[in-house]
Amino acid sequence: MSTLQEKIDSIHFAPDNSWQHVIISEQNICKDCQEKPCLTICPTAVFLWNYAESVPIKVLYKQCVECGACRLACPHNNIEFLYPHGGYGVMYTEEFNLFSE
Amino acid sequence: MLNKRYIVKKPYKLKQADHVLQEADTRPAGKFDVIIVGAGPAGSTAAYFMAQQGLHVLLLERGPYPGAKSCGGASIIAEHTHKLFPNFWDELQWERMVTDQSFWWMTKDSVLSTRFQSKRLSAAPYNRFTIKRVHLYKWLAQKAIAAGAILENSHHVSELLFNGNQAIGVKTSEPQNKYYLADIIVLADGANSLLAEKANLIQRVSPLNMSLYVKETIVLPSVTIEERFNLSPGEGAIIGLYGYPTAGINGTASIQTFKDSISLNVGMSVASFAQSGNKPYELLERLKRHPYIQPLLMDGDVKEYGSALIPEGGYHAIPKLVHPGVMLIGDAASLVNGVHGINLAMWSGYFSAEAAFAAKIARDFSEKKLHLYQTLLNESFVMQDLKANADVAQMQINIPYLFDLYTRMANETAFQIAKVYTMPKLAKRKFILQKLISMQPIGKLIKDGWRVLRVMIR
Numbered sequence: 252m253s254t255l256q257e258k259i260d261s262i263h264f265a266p267d268n269s270w271q272h273v274i275i276s277e278q279n280i281c282k283d284c285q286e287k288p289c290l291t292i293c294p295t296a297v298f299l300w301n302y303a304e305s306v307p308i309k310v311l312y313k314q315c316v317e318c319g320a321c322r323l324a325c326p327h328n329n330i331e332f333l334y335p336h337g338g339y340g341v342m343y344t345e346e347f348n349l350f351s352e
Numbered sequence: 353m354l355n356k357r358y359i360v361k362k363p364y365k366l367k368q369a370d371h372v373l374q375e376a377d378t379r380p381a382g383k384f385d386v387i388i389v390g391a392g393p394a395g396s397t398a399a400y401f402m403a404q405q406g407l408h409v410l411l412l413e414r415g416p417y418p419g420a421k422s423c424g425g426a427s428i429i430a431e432h433t434h435k436l437f438p439n440f441w442d443e444l445q446w447e448r449m450v451t452d453q454s455f456w457w458m459t460k461d462s463v464l465s466t467r468f469q470s471k472r473l474s475a476a477p478y479n480r481f482t483i484k485r486v487h488l489y490k491w492l493a494q495k496a497i498a499a500g501a502i503l504e505n506s507h508h509v510s511e512l513l514f515n516g517n518q519a520i521g522v523k524t525s526e527p528q529n530k531y532y533l534a535d536i537i538v539l540a541d542g543a544n545s546l547l548a549e550k551a552n553l554i555q556r557v558s559p560l561n562m563s564l565y566v567k568e569t570i571v572l573p574s575v576t577i578e579e580r581f582n583l584s585p586g587e588g589a590i591i592g593l594y595g596y597p598t599a600g601i602n603g604t605a606s607i608q609t610f611k612d613s614i615s616l617n618v619g620m621s622v623a624s625f626a627q628s629g630n631k632p633y634e635l636l637e638r639l640k641r642h643p644y645i646q647p648l649l650m651d652g653d654v655k656e657y658g659s660a661l662i663p664e665g666g667y668h669a670i671p672k673l674v675h676p677g678v679m680l681i682g683d684a685a686s687l688v689n690g691v692h693g694i695n696l697a698m699w700s701g702y703f704s705a706e707a708a709f710a711a712k713i714a715r716d717f718s719e720k721k722l723h724l725y726q727t728l729l730n731e732s733f734v735m736q737d738l739k740a741n742a743d744v745a746q747m748q749i750n751i752p753y754l755f756d757l758y759t760r761m762a763n764e765t766a767f768q769i770a771k772v773y774t775m776p777k778l779a780k781r782k783f784i785l786q787k788l789i790s791m792q793p794i795g796k797l798i799k800d801g802w803r804v805l806r807v808m809i810r
Contacts, residue, residue: 252640255725256635258568265416271528288626294566294633294659317421318659319544323559324626333546336526338416338506343486345424345569345656 259295259314266313267339273297273315273332278307280329297321316341339351380521380533384410385503386708387534389509389547391418393694394682395540396492397436397701398708403499405709410532411493412524413500414508419489421542423658424567424615425608426485427590429479432695436702437495441625445487446611448588449473450480452581456644457759458596463644464759464766474587482588482608488694512537512551512678518717519551519677535717536708537678540701543661545684553678554671559626560749561686562666564601565619566632568640570652574612578650581609592691593618595759598623601628602748602755605639607648614648614657616640621664632659646657663688667713667735667742674726676719679704696734703728743807751800758800761791 275281282304289298289308295316297327299309317340322332334340386402388395391413399411415421428449432439451474454467473479494681497503510525513533521533534579539548543562548554574585581589588593588609597605603620618635639645662668664688670687681687681704682697689696707725711717729735748754775783792800 252637253568253654253657257654258633261654261657276609276718286626291629291631292564292625294564294632294657303371316423316659318564318660318661319546319563320564320625320659320738322544323557323562323622323661326558326626332544333510334414334508337414337508337524337528340415340421341655341658342420343658344420345423345484345486347653 255296262295262316263342263344265342267304267335270336270339271310271312272317272335273310273312273321273330275308275310276329276331280327281308284327284329286326288326289321289330292320292324294318294320297318325346363737366582379577381528381530382410382532384408384532384534384635385712386410386536386538387412387532388501388538388540389522390414390504390540390682390684391423391493391496391505392489392540392542392682392697393492394487394684394697394699394701395538396496397659397698398538398540398704399496399501399503399701400492400499401679401702401705402708403496403501405705405712406500407708407712408533408661409496409501410502410506411496412492412509412522412532413503413505416506418488418493418503418505419486421486422489422660423618423656424485424569425482425610426488426694427480427482427608427691428488429480429692429695432699434477436698444491445480446483448482448583449478449586450482450590451587452583452589454589454591455571456551456591456593457761457762458593458644459760460596461643462763462767464763469582472521480589480590482610484610492698493729509547512547517676519675520746535677536711536722538704538708539678539680539684540682540697541684543663543683547679548671548678548680548684551678553675554680557663557669557686558665559622561663561745562622563619563662563664564622564625564632564659565617565662566636566657566659567615567617568636568657569610569613569615569655570649571613571655572649572652574740575615576651577609577612583609593639594755595763596642597635598624598755599628599630599638600753600756601630602752606751607645614652616645616649621661622661662693664745666745667738669745670738673729674719674722677717677722679725680724687734689734689741690744692737699732699734703732740810743810747803751803754800754804756794761788764791765787 359734385407402409452469457464508525509522513521519537591607593605597618602626605618681700687696711721
């Protein structure tokens with residue numbers, strides 16, 4: 252058994268501090284969105300909201316595993332998903348140890 | 353503890369210093385015969401065969417190494433891979449030879465299974481191998497490099513360049529910000545081909561046709577795996593799981609065995625995830641708690657979690673694959689048939705190489721000339737098989753209760769048969785029949801049976 256945080260911790264990331272590759276285009280559209288599938292569909296819970304109407308949905312792009320499901324799931328086509336710049340983002344390293352080198 | 357956590361989360365060191373936003377240098381950084389975007393099974397196979405034919409090939413990969421963006425393992429079909437890369441099993445590091453193919457039809461407390469184990473499956477030229485994706489991707493990329501292709505890692509292609517409607521090159525994003533020119537662009541950028549969509553070559557994929565899978569690699573000693581799955585050393589099992597794992601919705605899960613780890617994955621269409629509100633990682637945890645899954649994973653450590661999109665729309669979801677100067681291959685072309693993805697991707701790479709070579713000789717890079725790729729694909733088993741299964745995806749949409757209800761009915765029947773009652777046999781049979789009809793009226797049962805049969809025998 253593992254929690255979501257443990258799952259995220261099992262993955263390596265090279266986060267890009269200067270560019271966010273997944274954004275919500277228009278937060279106002281989200282206010283009228285009843286379903287908000289982005290909050291449930293993301294495998295690493297990148298979209299975070301505290302259910303307070305005045306607060307916008309946060310996008311924790313640094314823990315994104317780049318599957319792109321959010322873009323297709325958004326009923327209002329309101330999520331702009333691009334891949335991170337070259338060399339950044341998720342890095343599946345399972346088979347070798349990066350830190351031994 | 354905190355210290356250890358810091359080390360684990362420490363980002364991979366990149367060669368470039370903190371990059372600054374710079375003006376793109378519009379002078380082309382190079383001119384090639386072919387630029388292939390994405391060093392996955394399709395892209396690297398295409399690069400290998402193109403370079404072998406003497407084409408000047410540039411292979412661009414957005415990850416720091418091929419395989420960085422795909423998690424876990426998969427299985428490859430030996431015969432197909434052997435045709436493209438003879439005796440590949442001597443070169444590629446494989447994990448286990450699959451001699452056990454099982455299907456489990458699960459309810460919350462039961463499993464009805466079919467299992468086929470055979471030594472015939474481990475005889476040369478073999479049937480299936482499980483592999484780790486990173487090994488396969490690296491091996492294929494190295495083969496392409498050895499054949500003369502140029503691989504550039506950490507190069508993310510942000511857009512295609514056109515002259516009229518003829519593709520003439522690509523632009524990479526930060527930190528390189530460079531233009532590369534080529535006669536042919538091959539898009540092997542995976543299930544989410546944002547490049548093709550941005551260039552208006554394909555339409556946005558429907559969430560009904562794209563499936564989201566989450567996966568966990570769980571480490572166990574190889575002896576333990578062989579004991580738990582009743583395998584001889586070096587042999588492996590693949591188990592397809594239906595019913596319970598996707599919580600009442602059509603979808604699949606599976607267990608694959610590797611040398612010293614097993615992977616468990618579960619997934620369904622993006623539309624189903626969005627509608628049901630199921631969280632992918634919670635589905636995975638729910639499956640891990642199943643009374644017949646839990647003992648298989650006991651004492652295992654979760655090594656890596658990951659997720660991926662798989663284009664499961666089948667034949668009808670395949671977009672237009674050839675455009676002026678552009679070919680779409682692999683997942684970008686939606687070439688996935690049931691459990692076959694990697695093999696189809698490699699074949700599409702091979703066929704695109706044939707077309708690129710013919711175009712190069714003729715010095716004609718028009719859509720008409722490159723259409724050879726589509727023709728070869730159509731004539732091969734790839735499209736024939738996809739066509740044969742063309743209506744499976746739609747059937748799953750039309751009969752949303754297909755996996756769940758019939759799995760429960762099958763398990764109910766098995767339970768009633770297994771359970772001993774103090775009633776005459778004839779009465780018991782009547783009782784079982786009534787039980788089943790109470791779950792699904794006989795008219796609907798026959799109708800669904802006919803619908804499934806029609807899809808299968810087409």
